[in-house]
Amino acid sequence: LPSPSTTHYNHRSTKDAKVLILGGGVAGVIAARTLHRKGIDDFLIVEARDELGGRMQNYTIGVPGKQYTVEVGPNWIQGTQTGNGTANPILTLARKHHVKNQYNDLDGSITTYDYNGLKDYLDILDTSIDQFTQIVADAGERVKLQQVDLGLQSAYGITGATPKNIYEAACQYYEVDWVHVFILLIIATAHPIDAQAPDQNSWIASAWNNNFTFDVDMGGFSDENNLCIDQRGFKTIIQAEAAEFLQPEQVSLNSVVTTIAYSGDGVTVTLENSTTLTADYVLCTFSLGVLQYGDIAFKPDLPSWKTEAIQSMVMATYTKIFLQFEEKFWFDTEMAVYADKERGRYPIWQSLDHVKFFPGSGLVFVTVTGDFSLRIEGMEDSDVQEEVMEVLRAMYPNITVPDPVAFHFKRWNVDPLFRGSYSNWPPSFLPGHSENLRATVDKRLWFAGEATSLKYFGFLHGAYFEGLNAGEEIAKCVEGPACTGREHFNSVVDASPYPFVSITP
Ligand SMILES: Cc1cc2nc3c(=O)[nH]c(=O)nc-3n(C[C@H](O)[C@H](O)[C@H](O)COP(=O)(O)OP(=O)(O)OC[C@H]3O[C@@H](n4cnc5c(N)ncnc54)[C@H](O)[C@@H]3O)c2cc1C
Numbered sequence: 001l002p003s004p005s006t007t008h009y010n011h012r013s014t015k016d017a018k019v020l021i022l023g024g025g026v027a028g029v030i031a032a033r034t035l036h037r038k039g040i041d042d043f044l045i046v047e048a049r050d051e052l053g054g055r056m057q058n059y060t061i062g063v064p065g066k067q068y069t070v071e072v073g074p075n076w077i078q079g080t081q082t083g084n085g086t087a088n089p090i091l092t093l094a095r096k097h098h099v100k101n102q103y104n105d106l107d108g109s110i111t112t113y114d115y116n117g118l119k120d121y122l123d124i125l126d127t128s129i130d131q132f133t134q135i136v137a138d139a140g141e142r143v144k145l146q147q148v149d150l151g152l153q154s155a156y157g158i159t160g161a162t163p164k165n166i167y168e169a170a171c172q173y174y175e176v177d178w179v180h181v182f183i184l185l186i187i188a189t190a191h192p193i194d195a196q197a198p199d200q201n202s203w204i205a206s207a208w209n210n211n212f213t214f215d216v217d218m219g220g221f222s223d224e225n226n227l228c229i230d231q232r233g234f235k236t237i238i239q240a241e242a243a244e245f246l247q248p249e250q251v252s253l254n255s256v257v258t259t260i261a262y263s264g265d266g267v268t269v270t271l272e273n274s275t276t277l278t279a280d281y282v283l284c285t286f287s288l289g290v291l292q293y294g295d296i297a298f299k300p301d302l303p304s305w306k307t308e309a310i311q312s313m314v315m316a317t318y319t320k321i322f323l324q325f326e327e328k329f330w331f332d333t334e335m336a337v338y339a340d341k342e343r344g345r346y347p348i349w350q351s352l353d354h355v356k357f358f359p360g361s362g363l364v365f366v367t368v369t370g371d372f373s374l375r376i377e378g379m380e381d382s383d384v385q386e387e388v389m390e391v392l393r394a395m396y397p398n399i400t401v402p403d404p405v406a407f408h409f410k411r412w413n414v415d416p417l418f419r420g421s422y423s424n425w426p427p428s429f430l431p432g433h434s435e436n437l438r439a440t441v442d443k444r445l446w447f448a449g450e451a452t453s454l455k456y457f458g459f460l461h462g463a464y465f466e467g468l469n470a471g472e473e474i475a476k477c478v479e480g481p482a483c484t485g486r487e488h489f490n491s492v493v494d495a496s497p498y499p500f501v502s503i504t505p
Pocket residue numbers: 022023024025026027028046047048049053054055056072073074075076077078182255256257258285286287290295296318319320412416417418420421422448449450451458459460461462463
């Protein structure tokens with residue numbers, strides 16, 4: 001990989017580069033590769049971290065002699081390939097760079113627990129899966145009839161599927177908050193990204209986001225999810241790809257962007273160390289959370305249609321908490337669901353000490369999402385560990401559960417380079433907002449990343465396709481007259497006034 005540099009720029013024109021690509025995650029690297037393939041090499045990737053990959057981050061956990069690389073960010077290739085059909089491009093990269101991944105059985109290998117120990121409610125889980133399938137189908141009907149979008153919570157209510165007890169609630173969580181979050185069950189579980197409570201998820205967008213990835217009949221890849229277990233880290237797919245085309249002078253690592261100034265003539269980007277970089281075009285691939293938080297100053301301020309689009313989508317948080325024990329004492333299935341009296345309290349468990357993953361590792365992890373993630377991000381590690389252990393001991397009342405020998409979780413929401421894990425489409429976010437999120441400003445300022453993807457928001461492959469498309473469109477601009485930029489709506493309109501209210505302009 002190119003070595004970190006803040007000084008090597010390409011001085012082939014009066015500007016520092018033709019294109020500045022801000023952010024070296026999947027979208028940024030794939031945009032750069034696209035420009036390169038179009039014969040445009042006068043670009044510079046500007047990245048705050050000391051490596052490429054963005055949210056693809058791993059951590060080495062474990063006692064000496066028993067250490068493992070685990071993924072604190074994305075872990076699954078979601079939707080793989082069916083026969084010779086279209087492959088998920090993330091799977092294609094993994095194959096190309098020999099990045100090890102393994103089918104993860106998310107619906108057929110589950111043990112269920114409550115706060116008194118083992119408790120079989122797999123039948124409820126099956127029903128919950130069927131309910132979700134129905135909810136996805138109903139979403140399609142609503143679209144045909146041009147009915148308004150609603151929250152998933154309403155969808156459950158309308159279809160008579162509102163959870164009535166902690167088991168139904170835990171199963172709904174598995175379906176909606178977690179499974180959809182990145183690990184969908186093989187059936188049409190919806191949204192991969194639902195770390196928020198179901199009322200914050202768009203019914204319709206959840207359905208199409210699911211189908212375009214998992215339903216082959218709808219153009220999806222497959223209904224399977226593969227877990228990356230490569231000890232070089234999942235990020236290898238993007239770093240190895242970058243190493244094939246990226247020259248040292250085309251990347252500037254350890255470079256934190258603070259200001260993006262744009263006009264009809266070009267762009268100027270200022271870094272934390274006051275370095276300024278000029279270019280004809282800039283592609284911003286920072287996460288939705290970074291844009292929402294206001295970490296970057298835009299000069300002039302972004303137009304109101306862009307700000308509304310940015311602020312109308314949700315940046316969700318998803319947290320994986322890893323534990324290592326001297327030896328495995330837990331379930332032999334791949335997954336476990338824990339039903340607590342409190343919804344979302346350490347509910348989804350995955351065993352890595354499994355013959356398919358890292359046998360003998362003593363590793364297990366538990367996932368929390370949404371508000372629960374934010375809550376634990378504000379706590380000391382030791383306090384979180386204590387709570388997790390309380391749950392594990394409730395799951396195993398008849399054995400003496402020892403303390404873990406290693407413990408780790410990453411705080412995504414407080415990280416100023418991410419400010420959350422991935423975007424989530426709420427019912428009030430409309431397709432017009434999505435268009436506006438990816439629209440150009442003054443034909444100079446471009447946006448890409450998982451959040452700008454209409455079909456695959458939240459996913460690695462969403463970031464991939466958005467980087468690809470932005471690279472192609474920007475290439476047209478660099479090459480000349482075919483440059484159109486991306487259109488926007490001045491306002492996104494979907495409201496009808498109540499008939500009995502007179503609105504005086
Ligand atoms: C915990 C977690 C689990 C996930 N699980 C999955 C999964 O299993 N499967 C899946 O498909 N997807 C998953 N995702 C989503 C996936 O990680 C994202 O969709 C994808 O990585 C986004 O890529 P991107 O290029 O759009 O953005 P990013 O990866 O965020 O890239 C943006 C880059 O901009 C840089 N940056 C930010 N601010 C600045 C600044 N001021 N100056 C300079 N650089 C800056 C960042 O460092 C980053 O490198 C998960 C995400 C998380 C966090």
